[in-house]
Amino acid sequence: MKHVTKIVMYLFFGIVWSQENPTIMRGGYDKVLKGKDKIFQKNVASHVKKWHGAGQWNQFGWRVETGPRTGQYFIGTFNHYWKDFDERVTTKEHDNDWDRITNAYIDQDNEYAGSTFWSLLPEISYNSKSSxxxxxxxxxxxxxxxxxxLGIMGKLRQANEKAKIDVSYNVYQIEAGGSNDVIAIVIQMDGYADMAPISPSLKDRYVAAFGEEVWLADYTTWTNGEKWSETEIMTFLPDISSPASE
Incomplete structure (x- = not known):
């Protein structure tokens, strides 16, 4: 019961924290026309430098390295309140420039196109860092x-804290723009070497924190609750991204 109470408190205070802090992000995938990657990146870098610098509306970019979206770009804006998307004011020059880039370099035949909203769940994320x-x-x-x-992810955070494990990840839940009831776990890595197994294992950490019986029950809940999952690796592109906040 003590563990259950602790998880409930984690989630309750996490909800309060989320309401009072900017946790909303919006992003989507762009498929660049064949042979246009370099000029696309050059134009986006110029656009970001002019309109998405320090103190301006942030914009960050990654390139997908694996899976069916390999070669596409994920462009997103982070750390917002919902009202920010109502109150944002852009200039005609900004909008025309982004339209120019989109019309010149983006392949409109992309089944993965479209914008999605996600909310960061800091209360069940762990040891977040830039990567x-x-x-x-x-x-x-x-x-x-x-x-x-989501409750199991809260327990995993506690298990990781107890083990002092050297991993970093953020947890997001989808808000709009795709399938409902989707959790995204974003593991932050310094390179592909961070894909290697770590010790102690996830199971060993969980059992050490909560016991074998809880592990078996939660493992069953997770495996029965998961319809399917997919993983993709992305590389951060600082040249087409806003500068990191201090």
Missing amino acids: TKIAVTFFYCEANAYQAM
Whole structure:
């Protein structure tokens, strides 16, 4: 019961924190026309330098390295309140420049095109840091298991803290623009070497924190609640991204 109470408190205070802090991000995938990557990046870099610098509306870019979206770009803006998207004011010059880039270099025949909103869940994320690569796993969940799976992520954070494990990740939940009940775990990496198994294993950390019985119950909940998942690795592109905040 003590563990259950602690998880409930984690989630409750996390919800309060999220309401009072900017946790909303919006992003989408862009498929660049064949042979246009270099000039696309050059034009986006110029655009970002002029309109998305320090103190301006942030914009960050990654290039997808694995999976069906390999070669595409993920462009997103982070750390917003919902109202920011109502109150944002752009100039005609800005909008025309982005339209020019989109019309000249983006392949409109892209089944993965479209914008999605996500919210960061800092209360169940762990040891977040900046990184040169990320491994993003999307978990598509059964509706009746979704909240329980978020609770399991809260327990995993506690297990990681107890083990003092050297990993870093953020947890997001989808808000709009795609399938409902989706969790995204974004592992922050310095390179592909961080894909290697680590010790102690996830199971060993979980058992050490909560015991074998809880591990077996939560493992069953997770595996039964997961419809499917997919992972893609992305490389951060600082030249087409806003400068990091101080």
